[in-house]
Amino acid sequence: MALNYDEIVGKFDKYIFNTYTRQPIAIKKACGAVVTDVNGKEYIDCVAGIAVNNVGHCHPAVVEAIKRQSEQLIHVYNLYYTEQQALLAEGLVNLTEMDRIFFCNSGAEAVEGALKLARKATGKKVFIATEHAFHGRTRGALSVTHKEKYRKPFEPLAPAVFVPYNDAGAIREAITNDTAGVILEPVQGEAGVIIPDDGYLGEIREICDETGTLMILDEVQTGFGRTGKWFAREHSGIKPDIMTLAKAMGGGFPMGAKLAREDVAANFGRGDHASTFGGNALSCAVALSNIEVIKKEKLVAKASDLGAYLMEELKALDKDYVKEVRGKGLMVGMELSIKCEDIVAKARECGVLLNCTSDSVLRFVPPLMISKEQLDTVVGVINEI
Protein backbone atom coordinates (compact mmCIF):
# COMPACT_ATOMS: atom_id res chain seq x y z
CA MET A 1 0.00 0.00 0.00
CA ALA A 2 1.57 3.28 -1.12
CA LEU A 3 1.46 6.27 1.21
CA ASN A 4 0.26 9.60 -0.16
CA TYR A 5 2.22 12.86 0.27
CA ASP A 6 0.46 13.92 3.48
CA GLU A 7 0.90 10.51 5.08
CA ILE A 8 4.62 10.47 4.25
CA VAL A 9 5.17 13.99 5.59
CA GLY A 10 3.14 13.15 8.69
CA LYS A 11 5.52 10.32 9.52
CA PHE A 12 8.59 12.48 8.84
CA ASP A 13 7.22 15.16 11.16
CA LYS A 14 6.52 12.63 13.86
CA TYR A 15 9.56 10.35 13.72
CA ILE A 16 12.56 11.94 12.03
CA PHE A 17 15.06 14.40 13.51
CA ASN A 18 14.28 17.88 12.34
CA THR A 19 17.71 18.60 10.82
CA TYR A 20 16.84 19.19 7.16
CA THR A 21 14.90 21.87 5.29
CA ARG A 22 12.89 19.76 2.87
CA GLN A 23 11.04 20.84 -0.25
CA PRO A 24 7.32 20.00 -0.27
CA ILE A 25 7.41 17.01 -2.62
CA ALA A 26 7.91 13.29 -1.98
CA ILE A 27 9.93 11.50 -4.65
CA LYS A 28 8.76 8.08 -5.74
CA LYS A 29 11.10 7.14 -8.58
CA ALA A 30 13.79 8.51 -10.85
CA CYS A 31 15.38 7.67 -14.17
CA GLY A 32 18.25 9.47 -15.91
CA ALA A 33 17.85 13.19 -15.25
CA VAL A 34 14.15 13.01 -14.37
CA VAL A 35 12.57 12.33 -10.98
CA THR A 36 8.88 11.65 -10.38
CA ASP A 37 6.95 12.48 -7.23
CA VAL A 38 4.23 10.42 -5.55
CA ASN A 39 1.56 12.31 -7.51
CA GLY A 40 3.19 11.39 -10.83
CA LYS A 41 4.59 14.86 -11.51
CA GLU A 42 7.96 14.80 -13.29
CA TYR A 43 10.90 17.15 -12.68
CA ILE A 44 14.19 17.70 -14.50
CA ASP A 45 16.75 17.20 -11.77
CA CYS A 46 19.51 19.83 -11.61
CA VAL A 47 20.44 18.77 -8.09
CA ALA A 48 21.25 15.05 -8.57
CA GLY A 49 21.27 14.35 -4.84
CA ILE A 50 23.81 17.22 -4.60
CA ALA A 51 26.37 16.11 -7.19
CA VAL A 52 25.82 12.40 -6.57
CA ASN A 53 23.92 10.92 -9.52
CA ASN A 54 26.55 11.77 -12.15
CA VAL A 55 25.59 8.75 -14.31
CA GLY A 56 21.89 9.58 -13.95
CA HIS A 57 19.33 8.07 -11.60
CA CYS A 58 19.00 4.29 -11.54
CA HIS A 59 21.43 3.74 -14.39
CA PRO A 60 20.70 0.22 -15.74
CA ALA A 61 24.36 -0.87 -15.36
CA VAL A 62 24.41 0.31 -11.73
CA VAL A 63 21.08 -1.38 -11.01
CA GLU A 64 22.37 -4.57 -12.65
CA ALA A 65 25.56 -4.46 -10.54
CA ILE A 66 23.48 -4.09 -7.37
CA LYS A 67 21.32 -7.07 -8.37
CA ARG A 68 24.22 -9.27 -9.48
CA GLN A 69 26.51 -8.56 -6.52
CA SER A 70 23.79 -8.66 -3.88
CA GLU A 71 22.90 -12.20 -4.92
CA GLN A 72 26.49 -13.29 -4.37
CA LEU A 73 28.05 -11.31 -1.49
CA ILE A 74 27.05 -8.09 0.27
CA HIS A 75 29.31 -7.70 3.30
CA VAL A 76 31.95 -9.60 5.25
CA TYR A 77 34.03 -6.85 6.98
CA ASN A 78 37.70 -6.19 6.44
CA LEU A 79 38.76 -9.30 8.29
CA TYR A 80 38.85 -10.87 4.82
CA TYR A 81 39.86 -10.12 1.24
CA THR A 82 37.34 -9.66 -1.57
CA GLU A 83 37.85 -9.43 -5.33
CA GLN A 84 35.55 -6.42 -5.61
CA GLN A 85 37.58 -4.30 -3.17
CA ALA A 86 40.84 -5.33 -4.86
CA LEU A 87 39.58 -4.30 -8.30
CA LEU A 88 38.09 -1.01 -7.16
CA ALA A 89 41.26 -0.10 -5.27
CA GLU A 90 43.35 -0.71 -8.38
CA GLY A 91 40.91 1.21 -10.58
CA LEU A 92 40.75 4.26 -8.31
CA VAL A 93 44.46 4.39 -7.54
CA ASN A 94 45.11 4.41 -11.30
CA LEU A 95 42.41 6.99 -12.03
CA THR A 96 43.54 9.39 -9.30
CA GLU A 97 47.30 8.73 -9.69
CA MET A 98 47.54 8.34 -5.91
CA ASP A 99 49.20 5.29 -4.31
CA ARG A 100 46.87 3.83 -1.71
CA ILE A 101 43.19 3.96 -0.81
CA PHE A 102 41.09 3.51 2.32
CA PHE A 103 37.36 2.88 1.80
CA CYS A 104 34.58 4.39 3.89
CA ASN A 105 30.94 5.40 3.43
CA SER A 106 30.58 9.17 3.15
CA GLY A 107 32.36 12.44 2.53
CA ALA A 108 32.60 13.45 6.17
CA GLU A 109 34.05 10.06 7.04
CA ALA A 110 36.63 10.42 4.25
CA VAL A 111 37.63 13.87 5.56
CA GLU A 112 37.72 12.57 9.13
CA GLY A 113 40.15 9.84 8.06
CA ALA A 114 42.24 12.28 6.02
CA LEU A 115 42.70 14.57 9.04
CA LYS A 116 43.60 11.65 11.28
CA LEU A 117 46.14 10.44 8.74
CA ALA A 118 47.73 13.89 8.44
CA ARG A 119 47.98 14.18 12.22
CA LYS A 120 49.61 10.77 12.53
CA ALA A 121 51.95 11.40 9.59
CA THR A 122 53.19 14.76 10.88
CA GLY A 123 52.69 14.49 14.64
CA LYS A 124 51.18 18.00 14.40
CA LYS A 125 47.72 19.22 15.37
CA VAL A 126 46.66 22.34 13.50
CA PHE A 127 44.97 22.44 10.09
CA ILE A 128 44.70 25.37 7.74
CA ALA A 129 41.34 25.50 6.01
CA THR A 130 39.66 28.13 3.86
CA GLU A 131 36.91 30.62 4.62
CA HIS A 132 33.45 29.36 3.54
CA ALA A 133 34.84 25.81 3.19
CA PHE A 134 32.52 22.85 3.68
CA HIS A 135 34.03 19.48 4.56
CA GLY A 136 31.22 17.74 6.49
CA ARG A 137 29.50 17.64 9.87
CA THR A 138 31.30 15.04 11.95
CA ARG A 139 33.52 16.55 14.61
CA GLY A 140 36.86 16.50 12.77
CA ALA A 141 35.31 17.50 9.45
CA LEU A 142 33.34 20.24 11.22
CA SER A 143 36.55 21.64 12.69
CA VAL A 144 37.68 22.54 9.14
CA THR A 145 34.19 23.63 7.99
CA HIS A 146 33.93 27.39 8.24
CA LYS A 147 30.30 28.37 8.84
CA GLU A 148 29.87 29.79 12.33
CA LYS A 149 26.27 28.53 12.57
CA TYR A 150 27.40 24.92 12.03
CA ARG A 151 30.42 25.15 14.37
CA LYS A 152 29.38 27.28 17.33
CA PRO A 153 27.18 24.80 19.26
CA PHE A 154 29.89 22.13 19.07
CA GLU A 155 32.97 24.04 20.14
CA PRO A 156 35.65 23.34 21.21
CA LEU A 157 36.56 21.64 17.94
CA ALA A 158 39.98 20.48 16.72
CA PRO A 159 42.40 23.37 16.12
CA ALA A 160 42.03 25.01 12.72
CA VAL A 161 42.97 28.34 11.19
CA PHE A 162 40.87 29.77 8.37
CA VAL A 163 42.35 31.85 5.55
CA PRO A 164 40.64 33.46 2.55
CA TYR A 165 40.04 31.09 -0.38
CA ASN A 166 42.04 31.76 -3.55
CA ASP A 167 44.87 33.39 -1.60
CA ALA A 168 47.93 31.13 -1.52
CA GLY A 169 49.99 33.82 0.22
CA ALA A 170 47.61 33.68 3.20
CA ILE A 171 48.33 29.96 3.51
CA ARG A 172 52.08 30.60 3.48
CA GLU A 173 51.66 33.16 6.27
CA ALA A 174 49.45 30.86 8.34
CA ILE A 175 51.81 27.87 8.32
CA THR A 176 53.65 27.37 11.64
CA ASN A 177 55.61 24.56 13.28
CA ASP A 178 52.27 23.18 14.54
CA THR A 179 50.65 22.90 11.09
CA ALA A 180 49.79 19.35 10.05
CA GLY A 181 48.18 20.15 6.73
CA VAL A 182 46.18 22.41 4.48
CA ILE A 183 42.72 21.19 3.47
CA LEU A 184 40.65 22.70 0.70
CA GLU A 185 38.14 22.07 -2.08
CA PRO A 186 39.46 22.54 -5.64
CA VAL A 187 36.15 24.34 -6.35
CA GLN A 188 34.18 25.45 -3.30
CA GLY A 189 30.74 23.89 -3.63
CA GLU A 190 28.56 24.80 -0.67
CA ALA A 191 30.12 28.28 -0.61
CA GLY A 192 28.41 28.97 -3.95
CA VAL A 193 30.57 27.34 -6.67
CA ILE A 194 33.68 29.46 -6.11
CA ILE A 195 36.35 28.87 -8.76
CA PRO A 196 39.91 29.78 -7.76
CA ASP A 197 42.47 31.30 -10.14
CA ASP A 198 44.30 28.85 -12.41
CA GLY A 199 47.58 28.96 -10.49
CA TYR A 200 46.09 28.64 -6.98
CA LEU A 201 46.45 24.90 -6.40
CA GLY A 202 49.92 24.89 -7.99
CA GLU A 203 51.07 27.63 -5.63
CA ILE A 204 49.71 25.77 -2.62
CA ARG A 205 51.51 22.64 -3.81
CA GLU A 206 54.79 24.59 -3.90
CA ILE A 207 54.21 26.14 -0.47
CA CYS A 208 53.40 22.74 1.03
CA ASP A 209 56.52 21.20 -0.54
CA GLU A 210 58.74 24.01 0.72
CA THR A 211 57.39 23.85 4.27
CA GLY A 212 56.81 20.11 4.62
CA THR A 213 53.06 20.63 5.05
CA LEU A 214 50.57 18.02 3.80
CA MET A 215 48.14 19.12 1.10
CA ILE A 216 44.68 17.55 1.43
CA LEU A 217 42.35 18.04 -1.51
CA ASP A 218 38.67 17.43 -0.80
CA GLU A 219 37.22 16.15 -4.08
CA VAL A 220 34.03 14.85 -2.48
CA GLN A 221 31.86 17.15 -4.59
CA THR A 222 34.15 17.71 -7.60
CA GLY A 223 35.13 14.09 -8.29
CA PHE A 224 34.02 11.61 -10.95
CA GLY A 225 33.76 13.94 -13.92
CA ARG A 226 31.73 16.72 -12.34
CA THR A 227 34.07 19.56 -13.38
CA GLY A 228 34.90 18.21 -16.84
CA LYS A 229 37.92 16.20 -15.64
CA TRP A 230 37.86 12.93 -13.74
CA PHE A 231 39.07 14.90 -10.72
CA ALA A 232 39.28 18.66 -10.46
CA ARG A 233 42.96 18.61 -9.48
CA GLU A 234 43.70 17.68 -13.12
CA HIS A 235 42.80 21.22 -14.20
CA SER A 236 45.96 22.42 -12.46
CA GLY A 237 48.11 19.33 -13.02
CA ILE A 238 49.03 18.95 -9.35
CA LYS A 239 48.79 15.95 -7.03
CA PRO A 240 47.80 16.38 -3.39
CA ASP A 241 49.30 14.24 -0.62
CA ILE A 242 45.86 13.12 0.51
CA MET A 243 42.59 13.22 -1.42
CA THR A 244 39.01 12.58 -0.34
CA LEU A 245 36.17 11.16 -2.45
CA ALA A 246 32.49 10.30 -1.90
CA LYS A 247 29.20 11.56 -3.42
CA ALA A 248 29.29 10.35 -7.07
CA MET A 249 31.62 7.44 -6.29
CA GLY A 250 28.86 4.83 -6.12
CA GLY A 251 26.42 6.17 -8.71
CA GLY A 252 23.98 6.96 -5.87
CA PHE A 253 25.11 4.12 -3.61
CA PRO A 254 26.76 5.39 -0.39
CA MET A 255 30.56 5.23 -0.65
CA GLY A 256 33.58 7.29 0.29
CA ALA A 257 37.35 6.99 0.27
CA LYS A 258 40.56 8.74 1.09
CA LEU A 259 43.67 8.21 -0.99
CA ALA A 260 47.26 9.09 -0.17
CA ARG A 261 50.81 9.06 -1.38
CA GLU A 262 52.70 5.91 -0.39
CA ASP A 263 54.93 7.49 2.27
CA VAL A 264 51.96 9.29 3.85
CA ALA A 265 49.72 6.21 3.81
CA ALA A 266 52.54 4.23 5.44
CA ASN A 267 51.86 6.16 8.68
CA PHE A 268 48.57 4.33 9.18
CA GLY A 269 49.29 0.90 10.59
CA ARG A 270 46.98 -1.85 11.76
CA GLY A 271 44.30 -0.53 14.07
CA ASP A 272 44.91 3.14 13.29
CA HIS A 273 41.67 3.41 11.33
CA ALA A 274 38.72 1.20 10.40
CA SER A 275 35.17 1.23 9.09
CA THR A 276 32.70 -1.64 9.42
CA PHE A 277 31.04 -1.12 6.05
CA GLY A 278 34.05 0.49 4.30
CA GLY A 279 34.82 -1.29 1.04
CA ASN A 280 32.10 -3.93 1.34
CA ALA A 281 31.71 -6.14 -1.71
CA LEU A 282 28.39 -4.64 -2.77
CA SER A 283 29.46 -0.99 -2.71
CA CYS A 284 32.74 -1.81 -4.48
CA ALA A 285 30.99 -3.73 -7.26
CA VAL A 286 28.57 -0.84 -7.70
CA ALA A 287 31.39 1.74 -7.77
CA LEU A 288 33.21 -0.33 -10.39
CA SER A 289 30.15 -0.38 -12.63
CA ASN A 290 29.68 3.36 -12.03
CA ILE A 291 33.25 4.04 -13.22
CA GLU A 292 32.68 1.89 -16.30
CA VAL A 293 29.55 3.89 -17.17
CA ILE A 294 31.42 7.21 -16.81
CA LYS A 295 34.10 5.90 -19.18
CA LYS A 296 31.78 4.23 -21.69
CA GLU A 297 29.38 7.14 -21.98
CA LYS A 298 32.23 9.69 -22.05
CA LEU A 299 30.57 11.63 -19.26
CA VAL A 300 33.71 13.55 -18.34
CA ALA A 301 33.88 15.19 -21.77
CA LYS A 302 30.11 15.59 -21.72
CA ALA A 303 30.30 17.50 -18.43
CA SER A 304 32.82 19.84 -19.98
CA ASP A 305 30.74 20.51 -23.12
CA LEU A 306 27.37 20.71 -21.42
CA GLY A 307 28.74 22.90 -18.63
CA ALA A 308 30.07 25.40 -21.17
CA TYR A 309 26.71 25.29 -22.97
CA LEU A 310 24.69 25.80 -19.78
CA MET A 311 26.85 28.72 -18.69
CA GLU A 312 26.50 30.37 -22.09
CA GLU A 313 22.72 29.98 -22.00
CA LEU A 314 22.45 31.28 -18.43
CA LYS A 315 24.67 34.25 -19.24
CA ALA A 316 22.51 35.03 -22.26
CA LEU A 317 19.50 35.52 -19.98
CA ASP A 318 20.99 38.92 -19.17
CA LYS A 319 18.72 39.70 -16.23
CA ASP A 320 19.56 42.58 -13.93
CA TYR A 321 19.29 40.39 -10.84
CA VAL A 322 22.04 38.05 -12.12
CA LYS A 323 25.39 39.07 -10.62
CA GLU A 324 27.56 36.31 -12.09
CA VAL A 325 27.41 32.94 -13.83
CA ARG A 326 30.49 30.79 -13.13
CA GLY A 327 31.46 27.16 -13.15
CA LYS A 328 33.68 24.31 -14.19
CA GLY A 329 32.11 21.51 -16.18
CA LEU A 330 28.62 20.76 -14.88
CA MET A 331 29.23 22.45 -11.55
CA VAL A 332 27.69 25.81 -12.28
CA GLY A 333 26.68 28.65 -10.01
CA MET A 334 24.40 31.56 -10.86
CA GLU A 335 24.83 34.27 -8.26
CA LEU A 336 21.83 36.55 -7.88
CA SER A 337 21.40 39.89 -6.21
CA ILE A 338 18.27 38.46 -4.57
CA LYS A 339 17.70 35.40 -2.39
CA CYS A 340 17.03 32.38 -4.59
CA GLU A 341 14.57 30.45 -2.39
CA ASP A 342 11.49 31.73 -4.27
CA ILE A 343 13.06 30.88 -7.62
CA VAL A 344 13.70 27.32 -6.42
CA ALA A 345 10.04 27.05 -5.36
CA LYS A 346 8.69 28.44 -8.63
CA ALA A 347 11.03 26.24 -10.71
CA ARG A 348 9.78 23.22 -8.81
CA GLU A 349 6.20 24.13 -9.67
CA CYS A 350 7.33 24.32 -13.32
CA GLY A 351 8.95 20.86 -13.15
CA VAL A 352 12.59 21.74 -12.49
CA LEU A 353 14.54 20.89 -9.33
CA LEU A 354 17.14 23.52 -8.44
CA ASN A 355 19.38 23.95 -5.42
CA CYS A 356 20.11 27.20 -3.66
CA THR A 357 23.33 27.56 -1.71
CA SER A 358 24.76 30.51 0.23
CA ASP A 359 21.28 32.15 0.10
CA SER A 360 21.67 33.70 -3.33
CA VAL A 361 23.50 31.22 -5.55
CA LEU A 362 21.58 28.79 -7.75
CA ARG A 363 23.83 25.73 -7.94
CA PHE A 364 23.42 23.49 -10.98
CA VAL A 365 24.90 20.00 -10.51
CA PRO A 366 22.67 17.83 -12.74
CA PRO A 367 23.45 14.28 -13.88
CA LEU A 368 26.27 14.46 -16.43
CA MET A 369 24.09 12.56 -18.92
CA ILE A 370 21.44 15.30 -18.99
CA SER A 371 20.52 16.33 -22.55
CA LYS A 372 20.89 19.75 -24.15
CA GLU A 373 17.11 19.78 -24.62
CA GLN A 374 16.59 19.24 -20.90
CA LEU A 375 19.04 22.05 -20.13
CA ASP A 376 17.14 24.27 -22.59
CA THR A 377 13.94 23.53 -20.68
CA VAL A 378 15.66 24.43 -17.40
CA VAL A 379 16.97 27.73 -18.77
CA GLY A 380 13.56 28.47 -20.31
CA VAL A 381 11.88 27.95 -16.93
CA ILE A 382 14.38 30.24 -15.19
CA ASN A 383 13.81 32.85 -17.90
CA GLU A 384 10.03 32.68 -17.35
CA ILE A 385 10.41 33.02 -13.59
Ligand SMILES: Cc1ncc(COP(=O)(O)O)c(C=O)c1O
Ligand atom coordinates in the same frame (compact mmCIF):
# COMPACT_ATOMS: atom_id res chain seq x y z
C1 LIG B 1 33.54 19.14 -0.39
C2 LIG B 1 32.73 18.30 0.55
N1 LIG B 1 33.35 17.59 1.49
C3 LIG B 1 32.68 16.81 2.35
C4 LIG B 1 31.30 16.74 2.31
C5 LIG B 1 30.56 15.87 3.28
O1 LIG B 1 30.06 14.76 2.62
P1 LIG B 1 28.91 13.85 3.28
O2 LIG B 1 27.66 14.64 3.25
O3 LIG B 1 28.86 12.63 2.40
O4 LIG B 1 29.36 13.52 4.66
C6 LIG B 1 30.61 17.48 1.34
C7 LIG B 1 29.14 17.44 1.27
O5 LIG B 1 28.49 18.24 0.68
C8 LIG B 1 31.33 18.27 0.44
O6 LIG B 1 30.72 19.01 -0.51
